[in-house]
Amino acid sequence: MKRNIIYIVFASISLFLNACKTPEIVGKTENKNLPSSFGNVTSNSAIERVNWKDYFQDSFLNSLIDTALKNNQELNITRQEIEIAKNEVMARKGEYMPFVRYGGSAGLDKVPRYTNIGAMEANTEMKPGREMPDPLPDFGGGLYANWELDIWHKLRNARKAAMSRYLATTEARNFMITNLIAEIANSYYELLALDNQLVIVKQNIEIQSNALGIVNIQKEGSRVTELAVKKFEAEVFKTRSLQFDIQQNIIETENRLNFLVGRFPSPIPRNSSDFNTMVPQYMSTGLPSQLLANRPDIRQAELNLEAAKIDVQVARANFYPSLGISAALGLKAFNPIYLINPKSLLTSLSSDLVGPLINKNAITATYFNANASQIQSVYNYERTILNAYLEIVNQQAKITNLAQSYELKSKQVEALTASIGISNDLFKNARADYMEVLLTQRDALESRFELVETKKQQMNARVNIYRALGGGWN
Template sequence: MKRRALPCGLSLAGCLAGVFLAGCTHTIPVAEPAPAVALPAGWSQAGKPGSQEWPDSHWWQRFGSAELSQLVSQGQQSNLELAAALSRVRQAEAQARIAGVALLPTVDAYAGASRDLPIAGNHNANVSSSGQLQVSYELDFWGKNAAGVAAAEASLRANFYDRQTVALTVTSGIVSTYLQLLSLHDRLEVARENTRTAEHVLSLVEAQSSVGAATTVDLARQRSAVASQRAAIPALLQQEREAQSALAILLGQSPQTFKISDSGLSTIHLPEVTAGLPSELLSRRPDIQRSEAVLAAASANVEVARAALFPSIRLTGSTGTQSSALTSLLNAQNLFTNIGASLVAPIFDGGRLRTERDLAIEQKQELVQTYRSTVLAALAEVDTVLGQINSLDEQRRLKEVELEQTRLAFNLSEIRYKAGAEDLMTVLDTQRSLSDVQNELGILKLKRLQATVSLYKALGGGWQAG
């Protein structure tokens, strides 16, 4: 490379300033609006009037359990899926920083020194040294680098929203599993109470049998009923162990050392939630925001692929010094500079760049449909949960009436059996019905609470895009 002296007044700072100013000609891709999706004016399944506002950022506290709030806090700090999601966000941040480097000049420094050794009788040694500072910058005339940065930033947003989705899923899982554990505590208590009731009836049958008022068949039937009630307890205990292990894993703890209190669903308050307007889901659900960010990244990638079809312009500048004597290295007469520009344009690549552009366009079109599908699925999820809540409320109301009447029937049949006015089969039937209704009501209570958790989750769980 031919080197020439710096013109008067021209310095390395001037070269760099020219490079920076030239870089200002790039265009920044404008973010496209999210695809339009036809949104309904309201929900087909309306919630209760006068209910509270939509979920806040600490929605689980509405259940009124200090233990639950503590568990959620532990899960948010220790859940392994959340930790992995946070790592993905940090990776995306690093990728965004890497992409941003393309918008800045690169500066490299080179230095060297050499010494010529004397040969034969020559005792003179020649010491030479050189130093050079080289600046390179790609002129982003077509916006390729800026589009790459926009794609990386959109991917970063997508990873952030993905972490919010994971956090919402983990929190919902903790609350739902905790409620399941409390429900199992209640069902175990009901099973033990039913066992005690069956044993009480058995003592009556044994008393009747001792005086000849009950047959051996009656006695066998009641002993079978007692065994059946006792057999339900081990199965419930196993379900309790499984739910407790699942909750421990959500909290990032070892199941062997994890235990919660023995309280039941009576300690839980049932919150009422309003669903708001369907259009509000677009900013309340992080999964929708994630889908939108992924689409934005795809749009930017289309710009990158399109810009790759055009020439790339690279500016270079270098300044340095060289001398045959190390002591005179920094003398002005030894300084040199070189400024140049190069243009590289694709001529024949077998259609690779155009195919890459077409691929990026089709990938974007796929994500447009994915975004619309995500929005429609969110709308359907909220409507479905609202319908479940309405249905479960009606089922619970009717089941509580049934429980009241079934308990009355059992008490009357027991009294009539003691008086000899009713046979044992009637007592057994009412006893079995009472046990079944109690279990069904306990399951309905759990489903109703879990439906509320599902509604909180479907509404975005209190998260909202800033």
């Protein structure tokens, strides 16, 4: 007999240890190593932390950004997501605290006579000479509590994971603010560029109309044919149609800005006359390692990775037994008048230790999924860092190349603008044909358009380097 008991004890211990055994998994550690510099550009200074109000010194642009930070619908949706994540932290915190509930009950019980309980009640007296009521009323009320002791820190770790995700949502909001400011600034500079292109088109229409007048006079003098007149007319019509295309683009860009600031269509105040003289000022890029602290999307990915690591610990704890305590304190009687009697007091206290033993497929799958999600979060974190680094390298190269391109395009515009007058004089003196005049005007128009486009790209690069370095949300 004693030997059998020992066998049973050893078998129980073996089953318990086997039940607590967790499957083998292969995790992944994130790589935080970054190059020492951005491409060929070396810097020993820190990344500038500049507020957007100081970085963008256009009062009209700053007014748009300020309005958008209050009214943008997508940003307000993200704020509510933060509240949801915050409430999730509260819920997880409550899970490892005791649950206490109150309740009351009333009922009526009719037990069959020819059963063990019916037979006992038929021969039981509540008091001498007073039989059990049939059917038997039942009234009660009290407090009920249950508490799962978090011996493996499963519930506390779940709260930590929820907290990390809550912090990640706040970083997502910061990243959205950065992108929102950049999108508004880029759209604003695009609007200024369109305004300047519209001015150029109107000026070119006037030049072409004057040339058309000259051609008409020369046709009357039989110096040119009807073909030249029609060519010049076609060029004027083409430029006028271009004017309406630009006007449509202006309307759409204005409404894109109105959407971003969360309002219905209204005029966008701006000063377009100084666009060509704007000189972009750029931030110091600092060291690549500083991106880990400055970029909200990197911090968001890092917090999500931290939450995924904790999820693996929570999933592992499901293989271990859980210890719960239940208690009740109340009153119970067949008649409400007896509820004030101390003999109606009901108390209970119990505990249970429960763990998985056979068929652990569900918790094993959860454990494997948590590990896969953790590996996925590592890749996402590394991808976010790589993307941030490449964005800065690209914008640095763009800033340098655009500065050289703008200088050369400025000289091209000067040369082609001067050639318009020269071609007109030559045409008047019959030393150049009308096609040379048309091509010169067309080339001059295109070069001025390209110059404005290059200036817009310069201003966009200024915005994008600010965003790439993590500015805007602070």
